[in-house]
Amino acid sequence: GMIKRAALARALALDPELVFLDEPTSGLDPIGAAEFDELIATLQKTLGLTVFMVTHDLDSLYAICDRVAALADGKVVAAGPIAAMLECQHPWVQAYFQGERGRRFENANGKSRQALPGSG
Known part of the structure; x- marks a missing residue:
């Protein structure tokens, strides 16, 4: 989980308005995934960040997304x-x-x- 957090921190250092996440919780245990989802949701609110996320994780969808596209x-x-x-x-x-x-x-x-x- 720390590697994913570090990668996110590197991306946020550029102060983007939009962040792309590809399967951000893959490889994390359920607790780590929930913590990462919470971090993303907090960043969305505090930074006004738009997150474009590719995921198969329903927990992440419900925790983070307000709009979904199904392919x-x-x-x-x-x-x-x-x-x-x-x-x-x-x-x-x-x-x-x-x-x-x-x-x-x-x-x-x-x-x-x-x-x-x-x-x-």
Whole structure:
């Protein structure tokens, strides 16, 4: 986790308005990933930073993102707030956000779909 934090610090030293993150929590244990997500969310708020993130981690999506684009077969098949992803009829998007992983996230965090960021 320290290497990822150092890389982020190097990027932020240039005082960017936009930061690109590619799978920022990959290779981190769940606690380290949650801490990194919290750091990113804090930086977004305090620095007014825009974060463009590529991830497969639902925990990171819910912690950081206010808008999501879902890709399937090399195309954007859905875009919008996470709540919109839950309403999307595309089979891949449904399987990802409403499938087993989505239910595990919901159960572990005690959140209903109506209480998710971007749903209200």
